[in-house]
Amino acid sequence: MIFFLETLIGGLLAGTMYSLVAIGFVLIFKASGVFNFAQGAMLLFSALTFVSLQEHGIPFLQSLLLTVVVIVIGAVAIERAVLRPLMNRSQITLFMATLGLSFILEGLAQGLMGAEVRALDLGIEDTPLMLGEVMVSQFDLVAASTAAVLVTVLALLFNKTHIGISLRAVADDTRAALSIGINLNRIWQIVWAVAGCAGLVAGLLWGARQGVQFSLSLVVLKALPVLIIGGFTSIGGAIVGGLIVGAAENLAEVYVGPSIGGGITPWFAYFLALVFLHVRPAGLFGERAIERV
Amino acid sequence: MSSLARPAVAPEALLAVHDIEVIYDDAILAVAGVSLNVNKGAIVALLGANGAGKSTTLKAISGLVTADRARVSRGSIHFLGKDTAGVAPNQLARQGIVHVLEGRHVFSQLTVEENLRSGGFLRRLGRRELERDLERIYAWFPRLKTKRKTQAGLTSGGEQQMLAIGRALMTRPTLVLLDEPSMGLAPIIVEEIFEIVADLNRRESVSFLVAEQNINVALRHAHQGYVLDTGRIVLSGTAQELLQHGGLHEYYLGGKAGEAVPATRAE
Ligand SMILES: Nc1ncnc2c1ncn2[C@@H]1O[C@H](COP(=O)(O)OP(=O)(O)OP(=O)(O)O)[C@@H](O)[C@H]1O
Ligand SMILES: [Mg+2]
Numbered sequence: 001m002i003f004f005l006e007t008l009i010g011g012l013l014a015g016t017m018y019s020l021v022a023i024g025f026v027l028i029f030k031a032s033g034v035f036n037f038a039q040g041a042m043l044l045f046s047a048l049t050f051v052s053l054q055e056h057g058i059p060f061l062q063s064l065l066l067t068v069v070v071i072v073i074g075a076v077a078i079e080r081a082v083l084r085p086l087m088n089r090s091q092i093t094l095f096m097a098t099l100g101l102s103f104i105l106e107g108l109a110q111g112l113m114g115a116e117v118r119a120l121d122l123g124i125e126d127t128p129l130m131l132g133e134v135m136v137s138q139f140d141l142v143a144a145s146t147a148a149v150l151v152t153v154l155a156l157l158f159n160k161t162h163i164g165i166s167l168r169a170v171a172d173d174t175r176a177a178l179s180i181g182i183n184l185n186r187i188w189q190i191v192w193a194v195a196g197c198a199g200l201v202a203g204l205l206w207g208a209r210q211g212v213q214f215s216l217s218l219v220v221l222k223a224l225p226v227l228i229i230g231g232f233t234s235i236g237g238a239i240v241g242g243l244i245v246g247a248a249e250n251l252a253e254v255y256v257g258p259s260i261g262g263g264i265t266p267w268f269a270y271f272l273a274l275v276f277l278h279v280r281p282a283g284l285f286g287e288r289a290i291e292r293v
Numbered sequence: 294m295s296s297l298a299r300p301a302v303a304p305e306a307l308l309a310v311h312d313i314e315v316i317y318d319d320a321i322l323a324v325a326g327v328s329l330n331v332n333k334g335a336i337v338a339l340l341g342a343n344g345a346g347k348s349t350t351l352k353a354i355s356g357l358v359t360a361d362r363a364r365v366s367r368g369s370i371h372f373l374g375k376d377t378a379g380v381a382p383n384q385l386a387r388q389g390i391v392h393v394l395e396g397r398h399v400f401s402q403l404t405v406e407e408n409l410r411s412g413g414f415l416r417r418l419g420r421r422e423l424e425r426d427l428e429r430i431y432a433w434f435p436r437l438k439t440k441r442k443t444q445a446g447l448t449s450g451g452e453q454q455m456l457a458i459g460r461a462l463m464t465r466p467t468l469v470l471l472d473e474p475s476m477g478l479a480p481i482i483v484e485e486i487f488e489i490v491a492d493l494n495r496r497e498s499v500s501f502l503v504a505e506q507n508i509n510v511a512l513r514h515a516h517q518g519y520v521l522d523t524g525r526i527v528l529s530g531t532a533q534e535l536l537q538h539g540g541l542h543e544y545y546l547g548g549k550a551g552e553a554v555p556a557t558r559a560e
Binding site: 088162165166168169171172173174175176177178179180181182183184 | 355357359360362381382383385386387391392393394398399400401402403407408410411412414415457460461463464
């Protein structure tokens with residue numbers, strides 16, 4: 001029983017790492033209807049920027065702030081150079097644009113800051129911790145708490161601030177938002193910057209775990225099943241989706257893996273996502289249009 | 294209607310639309326030579342059947358044409374004497390033009406009060422001022438106050454129309470472009486909404502350009518009116534003149550386009 005609990009909790013906590021990546025997608029998808037393939041590249045770019053700054057001897061907090069500045073500048077540039085000219089184009093056009101963007105960002109990141117694997121030390125011990133009789137990873141606990149803080153901050157932003165209500169207004173009805181003078185371009189810049197910051201948080205945690213390198217941009221592939229399960233338009237869905245994927249992966253690896261020769265983790269999340277596509281195509285928390293009965 | 298001479302813009306003119314042509318997707322000509330004026334403090338009705346070009350004309354004025362892949366390909370629009378060509382919709386809203394879209398378009402996932410607040414963001418009000426403006430809207434539409442915490446998508450059609458108007462008023466507009474407020478509503482609600490519009494016009498001197506298919510209710514509350522048919526103005530005059538004009542209803546059957554003789558010219 002304790003072993004089961006350990007597997008479950010370990011999986012749930014690891015799942016929040018997926019959620020962190022998925023949140024960035026949700027933000028951009030909600031506000032502009034774009035599936036931002038470049039989210040992974042943004043994640044790599046921001047983590048690399050942070051590591052490079054640190055390597056130049058700049059202290060943690062300053063590095064973090066500078067990276068955020070870079071992200072904001074990047075978001076404004078992307079909105080001006082990519083989104084604005086393609087406004088009103090089809091979804092697939094925008095998707096292709098973000099695909100292109102992801103290669104540009106990856107190329108830029110590695111060209112400017114090098115392609116070798118860089119270690120990132122956030123000062124979190126990756127030693128096991130005993131909670132009662134259950135052993136959990138300290139790193140996973142920190143990751144989960146970070147996700148919790150991020151979600152709280154986003155919830156406050158969305159529900160309590162003018163900017164947040166404007167963001168939700170744009171997500172709800174873009175034309176109506178334009179009609180009352182909401183500046184759509186500004187909103188997109190803000191959303192991409194916020195998604196970039198969410199990507200930074202995810203990038204730092206993933207980077208600390210597996211090193212900062214090119215393959216970091218591939219964690220987006222882990223976010224896809226999370227999005228399919230949780231729905232593309234809900235932050236809550238991204239969290240729950242991440243938890244489900246994390247827990248299911250871990251449990252399957254331990255309990256099903258041995259009987260089919262192991263190596264379940266790389267594909268099990270996709271299998272689960274396919275099942276969900278049949279049962280709930282909009283995802284658990286996918287937005288249904290409100291209709292009066 | 295498409296007189297070639299530029300109209301002299303009268304000093305009291307709030308909005309002067311001169312001979313505009315609007316094209317969707319570089320292919321569909323939806324409005325072909327519309328001219329109209331809205332004077333300060335006036336309620337002007339823009340009448341016409343389905344597809345006549347009412348909504349397109351309003352979108353040209355508010356700048357929202359661009360969101361529908363359309364553009365004004367000819368003519369000019371002046372608001373308070375300034376040419377609005379190329380001005381972004383959010384800038385036009387800042388200058389005082391607000392568009393209440395056809396079909397209301399409330400933010401259905403937001404609460405009634407969040408919808409109203411969003412209309413006030415444009416002016417970057419402080420908390421106190423925003424609250425005061427909210428109360429002002431609630432005074433006009435007491436029904437919205439009782440539903441302030443309700444998700445807008447769950448309110449009735451009439452409430453959504455009031456909300457759309459209230460949200461627009463939060464921008465403190467000089468000119469409201471109101472697109473088919475009567476759509477899908479019971480006559481008694483339509484009457485209530487038009488009464489409020491007329492009241493707003495009298496007491497707060499907000500000007501309105503109202504697109505309507507419902508000729509009677511529109512003309513009873515408007516000062517001036519224009520009748521559109523397949524993208525052209527075919528008739529214009531004071532509301533009185535138009536109401537008395539026997540052939541008005543014919544335009545809704547599409548029979549009289551082209552052979553129209555304007556009741557009087559508005560300019
Ligand atoms: N988004 C669009 N894309 C292409 N063509 C459009 C679009 N919107 C309107 N049109 C065309 O423009 C013409 C005028 O339409 P518009 O919506 O302005 O008419 P309307 O007078 O508002 O009609 P209704 O009373 O039905 O609202 C129509 O022929 C319509 O097909
Ligand atoms: Mg219309």
